[in-house]
Amino acid sequence: LLEVSYLRFVTATLVGSSLYVGAFLALGAIFGPTVLERIHLPMLAPMLAVRLLWVLPLAVGLPLLVV
Numbered sequence: 001l002l003e004v005s006y007l008r009f010v011t012a013t014l015v016g017s018s019l020y021v022g023a024f025l026a027l028g029a030i031f032g033p034t035v036l037e038r039i040h041l042p043m044l045a046p047m048l049a050v051r052l053l054w055v056l057p058l059a060v061g062l063p064l065l066v067v
Contacts, residue, residue: 036049
């Protein structure tokens with residue numbers, strides 16, 4: 001692992017993370033509205049829906065991070 005050149009590591013990291021982020025952005029664009037409809041969040045206030053979706057991971061993740 002330590003014998004990998006810095007340029008190769010940075011290049012692979014950029015390509016890999018770009019693919020990862022792009023895939024999840026595409027999934028969100030395709031399935032996002034359907035998911036919001038299925039969990040019955042109001043489509044009139046998308047920012048409210050995003051805030052509500054962040055509450056659960058934060059409510060679970062932050063106490064686990066402290067522990």
